[in-house]
Amino acid sequence: MEHFDVNELKEVARQIRRDIIKMLMISKSGHSGGPLGLADVFASLYFNILKIDPKNPNWTERDYFFLSAGHLCPVWYATLARRGYFSISELTTLRKINGRLQGHPAPAYTHGVPGVEIASGALGQGLSVAVGCALGLRLDKKPNRVYVLHGDGELDEGQIWEAMMTAGHHKVDSLIAIVDRNNCQIDNRTDKVMELEPLADKWKSFGWHVLECNGNDIEQFLKTVKQAQALKGKPTVIIAHTFMGKGVSFMEDDYKWHGVPPNDDQGKQALSELAPTKYGDFIEFEWERAKQPVEVEAK
Amino acid sequence: MLKYQTKELKATRLGFGEALVELGHENPNVVVLGGDVTGSVRTDLFMKAFPDRFLSVGVAEQDMMGTAAGLAVAGKIPFASTYGEFAVGRPFDQIRQSIAYSRLPVKICASHCGITVGPDGATHQSLEDLAIMRVLPHMTVATPCDYHETKKMIKASINWKHPIYIRFFRDNTPVFTDPSSPFEFGKATTLIDGTDVTVIACGLQVWEAILAEEVLAAEGISVRLINMHTIKPLDEAVVMKAAKETGAIVTAEDHQKHSGLGGAVAEVLAQSIPTPLEFVAVNDTFGESGKGDELMKKYGVAKDDIVKAVRKVLQRKKR
Numbered sequence: 001m002e003h004f005d006v007n008e009l010k011e012v013a014r015q016i017r018r019d020i021i022k023m024l025m026i027s028k029s030g031h032s033g034g035p036l037g038l039a040d041v042f043a044s045l046y047f048n049i050l051k052i053d054p055k056n057p058n059w060t061e062r063d064y065f066f067l068s069a070g071h072l073c074p075v076w077y078a079t080l081a082r083r084g085y086f087s088i089s090e091l092t093t094l095r096k097i098n099g100r101l102q103g104h105p106a107p108a109y110t111h112g113v114p115g116v117e118i119a120s121g122a123l124g125q126g127l128s129v130a131v132g133c134a135l136g137l138r139l140d141k142k143p144n145r146v147y148v149l150h151g152d153g154e155l156d157e158g159q160i161w162e163a164m165m166t167a168g169h170h171k172v173d174s175l176i177a178i179v180d181r182n183n184c185q186i187d188n189r190t191d192k193v194m195e196l197e198p199l200a201d202k203w204k205s206f207g208w209h210v211l212e213c214n215g216n217d218i219e220q221f222l223k224t225v226k227q228a229q230a231l232k233g234k235p236t237v238i239i240a241h242t243f244m245g246k247g248v249s250f251m252e253d254d255y256k257w258h259g260v261p262p263n264d265d266q267g268k269q270a271l272s273e274l275a276p277t278k279y280g281d282f283i284e285f286e287w288e289r290a291k292q293p294v295e296v297e298a299k
Numbered sequence: 300m301l302k303y304q305t306k307e308l309k310a311t312r313l314g315f316g317e318a319l320v321e322l323g324h325e326n327p328n329v330v331v332l333g334g335d336v337t338g339s340v341r342t343d344l345f346m347k348a349f350p351d352r353f354l355s356v357g358v359a360e361q362d363m364m365g366t367a368a369g370l371a372v373a374g375k376i377p378f379a380s381t382y383g384e385f386a387v388g389r390p391f392d393q394i395r396q397s398i399a400y401s402r403l404p405v406k407i408c409a410s411h412c413g414i415t416v417g418p419d420g421a422t423h424q425s426l427e428d429l430a431i432m433r434v435l436p437h438m439t440v441a442t443p444c445d446y447h448e449t450k451k452m453i454k455a456s457i458n459w460k461h462p463i464y465i466r467f468f469r470d471n472t473p474v475f476t477d478p479s480s481p482f483e484f485g486k487a488t489t490l491i492d493g494t495d496v497t498v499i500a501c502g503l504q505v506w507e508a509i510l511a512e513e514v515l516a517a518e519g520i521s522v523r524l525i526n527m528h529t530i531k532p533l534d535e536a537v538v539m540k541a542a543k544e545t546g547a548i549v550t551a552e553d554h555q556k557h558s559g560l561g562g563a564v565a566e567v568l569a570q571s572i573p574t575p576l577e578f579v580a581v582n583d584t585f586g587e588s589g590k591g592d593e594l595m596k597k598y599g600v601a602k603d604d605i606v607k608a609v610r611k612v613l614q615r616k617k618r
Contacts, residue, residue: 125396
């Protein structure tokens with residue numbers, strides 16, 4: 001178990017952001033905005049909150065984590081690698097043939113990476129999966145917690161609301177859902193594409209405890225998760241307010257960065273805004289070697 | 300004379316419901332998901348016997364498939380059951396991503412399949428499900444021909460490590476298989492041996508083929524009858540052997556002509572032993588309300604259609 005303090009988590013989150021930028025510069029394909037906005041949440045989950053063993057990803061006593069919005073996986077991959085699920089140098093293989101870092105995540109027993117329990121990418125499916133997992137654990141009277149992370153745009157999907165009802169109906173209180181409330185989705189701001197508000201009231205009316213916090217404030221996020229863990233009788237959702245592209249000035253709060261990677265100049269600019277950390281980047285030769293095949297890759 | 304006798308009529312869905320209860324006693328990890336049609340698909344039997352392991356998700360098939368996948372992640376053995384169209388058409392994306400691609404051993408059990416669901420009409424007549432499920436990598440597709448075979452199939456599915464789709468029916472239908480004969484997914488059973496032509500049937504068309512064989516035998520035609528209970532993985536060896544030894548094949552299914560059992564057999568034959576082949580199936584059309592037996596005749600999947608198809612394929616064989 002890792003229980004990094006807030007200052008350590010900030011350092012880890014900054015390194016995760018650097019990793020995301022570098023991964024996307026190499027892959028030249030993938031999502032920038034959402035993953036950058038979630039670095040604080042992922043650092044907190046994997047280096048403080050989750051009960052996990054990276055060397056034994058199928059540990060039966062683990063907390064289960066599901067990423068329902070699969071396109072956010074660059075932040076997940078960077079976090080899993082930094083946490084020791086697989087080699088950091090493997091981050092150079094994002095979205096590449098014969099690699100395990102699929103454009104949208106797949107479990108290790110298909111062709112994905114350890115730490116991924118189930119495939120995601122087609123939106124809106126993860127809450128049902130998390131509810132099923134929590135119900136299964138409850139049947140066995142096991143104390144494992146189940147966490148699931150959603151994008152806010154993803155909540156447009158009807159299956160989410162089916163699963164919200166199911167979780168409320170069955171009072172699945174080992175379940176904590178986190179909504180990345182950055183108000184951005186591919187086409188536009190969420191209120192332009194599909195109004196979600198009053199979001200908290202909607203979850204409440206479906207039988208959930210609702211907590212809100214600043215998802216880019218690690219201290220506040222940790223405190224909110226602690227609070228969620230103590231709540232009983234209903235599932236809990238944390239609406240985590242974040243900024244898309246957090247940490248990179250020209251990406252922050254701009255929906256246009258939902259699904260595109262930085263080009264070389266933008267990537268260098270982004271890295272200059274994210275100070276290097278004590279953990280260090282991918283080592284140089286892997287970075288260079290990995291770059292070669294990408295340059296000839298067909299678009 | 301009929302080569303198989305039936306003493307009673309019983310529904311395949313009842314075999315499903317009873318097998319679930321037996322499995323519930325044998326294995327504490329068996330869980331059943333309910334989609335508000337429990338009395339119809341006979342999961343009510345499991346619900347009464349094991350209320351704690353019966354999970355209602357409401358009329359929400361997409362959520363049902365996702366929840367089943369999550370239960371499998373947690374080590375449970377989930378059976379997700381509803382009517383055919385809503386077990387396949389509605390939650391296809393959930394099955395594809397959360398079950399098939401994720402390779403989770405969820406049992407998708409579809410009742411009320413085919414044209415024989417009758418009076419409910421075309422919206423409820425699942426005639427595309429074999430094709431839709433068969434195209435998914437990692438997915439096993441099977442359909443029993445009577446009550447006993449349904450029980451055996453459901454009980455065997457518990458040890459099957461792949462995602463599986465099992466298709467059965469609403470109506471009370473002839474019970475004619477031997478409850479004690481062995482069952483294995485992917486291994487077809489030859490019900491009648493013959494040398495002139497082979498009928499490969501699945502589901503309720505197996506009984507129709509038994510009736511057809513009596514007519515054809517009286518005409519001096521020696522019919523081999525194969526019960527192809529597993530559409531995927533298809534028992535290719537038995538198909539190729541039939542092609543070699545009888546030289547003409549008819550497939551029979553209560554499903555669209557395209558990409559079901561007939562399509563699967565055609566794929567094998569085209570790639571190995573091109574052989575005259577006729578399809579008894581619904582011909583690229585939706586159904587309508589009516590009685591099951593009336594619809595089977597009108598939509599071309601009854602005994603007489605098999606008889607005609609056999610005569611036709613034998614004409615082609617001679618040429």
